[in-house]
Amino acid sequence: MSLREEARAFLEESLSGPFAHARGLGGPGREHEGQELRQAWERHLGKHGWTCLAWPERYGGRAASLEDQVAFHEEYARADAPARVGHIGEGLIGPTILEFGTEEQKERFLPPIQRGDELWCQGYSEPDAGSDLANIRTRARLEGGEWVVTGQKVWTSLAHVADWCFVLCRTEEGSQRHRGLSYLLVPMKRPGVEVRPIVQLTGTSEFNEVFFDGARTAAGNMLGAPGDGWRVAMATLGHERGASTLGQQIGFRRELRRVIETAKRTGAAGDPVLRDRLVRSWLELEIMRLNALRMLRSDRPGPEASIAKLYWSEWHRRLGELAQAVQGRAGLVGELDALQRLYLFSRADTIYAGSSEIQRTIIAERTLKLPR
Ligand SMILES: Cc1cc2nc3c(=O)[nH]c(=O)nc-3n(C[C@H](O)[C@H](O)[C@H](O)COP(=O)(O)OP(=O)(O)OC[C@H]3O[C@@H](n4cnc5c(N)ncnc54)[C@H](O)[C@@H]3O)c2cc1C
Known part of the structure; x- marks a missing residue:
């Protein structure tokens, strides 16, 4: 059976059975629809090997060819399957970890994304750093074997449901522009992290303000070397675009x-x-x-x-x-x-x-x- 046929059969069966109500949920301006059901759907996809198709098999992927990935996405759209909730993990941080992560980081972070167990958000933009991203002010310093993060992010999509955030922050005091920035992986559901939803034109809140006030993450949760965050951040943007x-x-x-x-x-x-x-x-x-x-x-x-x-x-x-x-x-x-x-x-x-x-x-x- 080709991957296309396999995907079609899986989607048809799942979306006429336990996930019949999930058909068509989500999409632009409708991100609030059926969040819990779509999270369960993400896990269902992960369990049956239908997330992260491009990833190596050892991290739960299928090392699928581009043709097979396209076939899957076409079948997904054809089946009117719900909008994915794990796309930031699968599409942005996952490929960045594959490129820059240590083996330990790959083993820690990739499988839960593939399984749909951990959701991610992207902590780049700040009130004074959007197009001019190098103006980032959020800072982190090492204290007792952990990074301690302080600062404000804004427009952070899906922060209200995310378990982790990849945060671009300044780790060298007094550094300017692209220098002295680092790329930290920070847990969201911990003290020192406050998420405030922003109401959008649609009346719903896809994005948020995120305040880090002494939020902590392990010293090993950095992608790339300290001070090399800009290069890692640009690689993620390449994947996002x-x-x-x-x-x-x-x-x-x-x-x-x-x-x-x-x-x-x-x-x-x-x-x-x-x-x-x-x-x-x-x-x-x-x-x-x-x-x-x-x-x-x-x-x-x-x-x-x-x-x-x-x-x-x-x-x-x-x-x-x-x-x-x-x-x-x-x-x-x-x-x-x-x-x-x-x-x-x-x-x-x-x-x-x-x-x-x-x-x-x-x-x-x-x-x-x-x-x-
Ligand atoms: C729906 C949505 C979701 C988002 N999700 C996230 C997220 O998950 N994580 C995250 O970190 N960020 C997120 N963002 C933020 C987004 O990346 C920024 O809004 C974007 O980079 C623009 O920055 P800004 O809003 O500060 O606008 P500004 O940078 O202030 O720009 C304002 C206007 O000036 C123009 N402009 C600025 N500089 C120049 C220049 N040098 N030359 C010409 N024109 C210029 C811009 O094009 C724009 O029209 C999201 C934004 C939206 C709308």
């Missing part, structure tokens, strides 16, 4: 299908301008898919990851606008439905993981070699 979006992009197809169905139902599909936008959206999605596959063939995406990030996020924001347009006036009133939530949440796509302006600067300087 690149490979980890594979599943997300394939999910886009499902959203576009929903927009097309709505256009047919409301009659918007008969409007020549909207019709043109729908076709354009479909074509661009195909281009995006092919470009993503090309990029993912390179071992370590560099500025190409910025091209992919710019392209998918701008596309998704336009899809949100189209979703609103095909609903006509109905889209402006009543309880928020999935398409309205898509419209509202997709405004954020061109901001997180580096804003579109920042991606264009990276492309200009590193790909086109324009003057700084």
